[in-house]
Structures are given as structure tokens and as C-alpha cells.
Amino acid sequence: MSDFSEARVEAHPNKTNTLTLGIIMLLIGILSIQIWLLYSALNNALDENQDLALASFIGSLVLFFVGLWLLKFLPAADVVHNKLELPEKDVNKYKGDRYK
Numbered sequence: 655m656s657d658f659s660e661a662r663v664e665a666h667p668n669k670t671n672t673l674t675l676g677i678i679m680l681l682i683g684i685l686s687i688q689i690w691l692l693y694s695a696l697n698n699a700l701d702e703n704q705d706l707a708l709a710s711f712i713g714s715l716v717l718f719f720v721g722l723w724l725l726k727f728l729p730a731a732d733v734v735h736n737k738l739e740l741p742e743k744d745v746n747k748y749k750g751d752r753y754k
Contacts (some may be wrong), residue, residue: 670729677724684721688714 695710 674729677727679726681721684724686703688717691717696706 664717691710691714695707695714698706698710
């Protein structure tokens, strides 16, 4: 039985891109909710309503761990080096000190 990582590697690139976009959008949504919770918690803490501030902290902590869990489903960031070579005239243009 294959796991998610093996299936993602074998999937069509369009499906992988769609999945990656969906995960990134979820992460942006989670981050937005966390910012809203921070704003709400700070306003309520200034009004000395500590119960709502504590609930916001706990909710934000849960969302943080959900975000960490979602990060494992993003594809690995493999570095692909450009294999194209510069023409000889461009290679020589960048050699040496131009500011002498």
C-alpha cells in the first residue's frame, strides 16, 4: 500500500500543482485566522477579559499545529539548477573586474 508521498510523486503535474495550491491557500487562511485571533486576544486582554484571551491563545495554538501538519504535505523544494550555458561573449563579459 502506497503512502501520500509516493502517490504525489507519481501523480500528474497538474494534480500536484492543484494540491499544492490548495494546501497553500489553507495555510494562508489559517494564518489569517491566527492574526484575527491575536488582534481579538490583545483587545480583550486590554479590556481585562482574560478568559477570551486564553481561549484565543488555545485556538491559535491548535491552528499552529494544524498548519505544521499541513506543511508535511507540500512537495519537497528540490533545487533545479539551470543547465543552459551562456554564450561565450556573455561569459567573458562577467569575468574580471569591471570597475578598475
